[in-house]
Amino acid sequence: MLVADARDGRLTELLQRRAFTRLGRGLAPGGAIPAARIAENAGVVAEQVSLAEQAGAQSIRAVATACIRVAANREEFCRAMREYGGVDVAVLDGEEEARLAFLGATKTLPERLEGRVAVVDVGGGSTEIAVGTVDGGVEWWRSFAFGSGFLADAYLGDDPPSPDQLDEVRYHAAQMLATTVPPPVDVAVAVGGSAASLRRLVGDVLGRESLAAALGELTRGPAVDVAARFALDPQRVRLMPAGLLALEAAGRLLGQPLHIARGGLREGVLLDLAGM
Known part of the structure; x- marks a missing residue:
């Protein structure tokens, strides 16, 4: 980037x-x-x-x-x-990636986030979860060795993916997070390519119902057809079911719906350059 x-x-x-x-x-x-x-x-x-x-x-x-x-x-x-x-x-190491994603997510939203905030960044090869406050920054973070690209390559061989393949992704993500105990949070925010693209399908909040609706849309036909319907890159669409299920697992871990941020790692790098 x-x-x-x-x-x-x-x-x-x-x-x-x-x-x-x-x-x-x-x-x-x-x-x-x-x-x-x-x-x-x-x-x-x-x-x-x-x-x-x-x-x-x-x-x-x-x-x-x-x-x-x-x-x-x-x-x-x-x-x-x-x-x-x-x-x-x-x-970037995992800690710095989490810090910058947290900075980009929390400093670019139109409204101020109060209380303890979790930022979930699902990338291609890893997933970072950072918890902290807008004023104080990151207090807790973890980096996990799975992301949308890894999960799609490992499990989603069909186009569209089969229910069994989706279940394998869901199980893998859940197992990777199974022993993690994050601090309680008041609000959770999602960043990264999968989250940003999902906004076109279901709006700004990823909860149980909206995630299920988005997964249904993404698996309704081949990636190229879904991409044309929502004006997305076909390569991005191929990864989105895996990214969605990673976000679903993180939201379940945090006990909060995920609000899709307007900024993330990229914006965090810019804000860091500016000393903000």
Whole structure:
């Protein structure tokens, strides 16, 4: 993920430039990212850096999360991003990823969140849960080695996925969280690509009924058809049932519906750059 600090209105447009590279696709924990996929990602990063510079960015920061964090050749990846992508990459550990996601989620909502807040960040290769307050920041956090990409690759072989495959994802997510005891919270917030995309299907709150409705929509037909119906990327749609079930498991753990945030890790990086 790359973010840039610019001084004009083009920043908002720049932040919406996304590319699906699926670096972790088929990658076992601790495995090496194939050279071709590193080269592809370097090209994407170089393009994003160029766009940021054209927009007048004063500083650029690139960060990497779970996939790169656990890769056997993470140093090779970072070197390629520096030499061919034109930017140094900071590999975030789980704690820093949780902190930045919490910052981006809690500081970009239209209304102030009172009490203790949980932020759930379901990424492609990991899920972070952070608990704290808006003023005090993160008090408790955990990082879990599963995300929408990992779960989809491991279990969702059919398009659309079968009920049995969905049950396997649900069971895996539940087992990963089974021994976790977070502090009690007053409100829970969801960030990440799956959560943001689910807003198009069911609105701003992910509760039991809305999650069930969204899962029904996502499994009604092939990913390409669902994508066309909701103006989503087909690759994103393929991952969304897994991401949804990860969010469902987190919401159950926290005992709260999940309110979909307007910001997350990316916005947290920007706010951190700004010293907020």
